[in-house]
Amino acid sequence: MPEWNKRNFTVLSAQALKEGWLDKELSFVLVDLRSEKEAKGGHIRGAVNLTASEIIQALKPFKEQKPPIVLYDAKGDGSAEKVAMTLVQAGFPGPRVLSGGFAAWQGAKLSVEAGAPAAKVAYVPKPKAGAISAAEFQALAKAIPANVVIVDVRGDDEVDKGMIKGAKNVPADEVASRLAEIPKDKELVLHCTTGARAEMAYNILKEKGYKARFLDADITVASDGGFQIK
Amino acid sequence: MDSGVMRKSLAAVSLAALTMTPALWGAEQAPPAKQKDVKSCSVCHKPVDGQMRAFFDQVALKSDSIQLKLDNSFEVVKFDVDALKVINGSDPGNVKKSLKGIKKGHEVRVAYTVGSDGMKNISEISIKPAMKVPAQKQVKVEELEKLLSGKTKYTLVDARPPVKFQEGSIPTAINIPLPAFQKNLDKLPKDKGELLVYFCAGVT
Incomplete structure (x- = not known):
């Protein structure tokens, strides 16, 4: 095929x-x-x-x-x-x-739409289940609401070089064993550096009944807590 | 259709070759309730304790984790890069490269134990090798194109699941998903001498 x-x-x-x-x-x-x-x-x-x-x-x-x-x-x-x-x-x-x-x-008697169809192509790839948009992530990170926790799932060595202000670090491979530290009554927003580990952590947490979303994008965090999403 | 899989494209198997492997068609009954393998694998394979068959989704070497895709969900499993055995890997002896080399959506089988955190720790990942179809029974895309525009009588069978068939299939193809093959023998041409060409998402 x-x-x-x-x-x-x-x-x-x-x-x-x-x-x-x-x-x-x-x-x-x-x-x-x-x-x-x-x-x-x-x-x-x-x-x-x-x-x-x-x-x-x-x-x-x-x-x-x-x-x-x-x-x-x-x-x-x-x-x-x-x-x-x-x-x-x-x-x-x-x-x-x-x-x-x-x-x-x-x-086949299927429904027909009346009126003029679109004249310009509009295509937005469907985001992955559980993904948060870069814009919404940015807005949340700027002023983290009380019901939101940003979880940085990168490893210790990466986090040492800078973390988003107010974020909590739980490395992706430790999420399952450190569930007690992750609040179940908050909305979790996960990020790593590419979205891969954040997605995995999202799937682990979702399975356990957490409310979580993840950033499916490349992100670099500077030492002052500032960050850039590509 | 299988996310750009570069395997050899066209599984073309004669009817004779298919019916010669009756074991393949034995497990048609409903899967057991606590079935962990994905549906398409359970057509041929019985579930085994401590093993799981699923689609490879992605690997994160920074967290020693692999995400597998099941029928309706994902499952993340962990591995120890120094102990993991990769079977049929692209770079024998190099676990990291072999894991990176697995295509998204490819069928894999993992052997696991469940850790104290409830996560599956895998000791082995086996990458499904391509099915060997003898060269004389293969049809190249070029030949198929000629067949479609020519005068030779043929029946083209899309062996993929109905969902995939609905998304688009080769012109003139009929859909007989592999698991329902035996129930649909009447859809095949009466003349057993007629050319039958099968295809799916790749040689598996």
């Missing part, structure tokens, strides 16, 4: 698009390749209306994030497949094509 996707597209049915993507609220780019007029007359929820000639340019800013792409044309006449192959060649591996196009979607 990975090898196939490097040089080809895949297909899915209308039912699969609904159940496997839309119902799960997954993050992906759904492209309506029909004319503006047709798309205005009814489209699939969340679709962005792009023409074959503008699609690569429109998706370029998102290339690094490797968004899943699902394309549909009017009635599955092969035009979406053609666009899919140009995407593959432009470095977007494994785009998906809705078999039978919009006609198949209607044929």
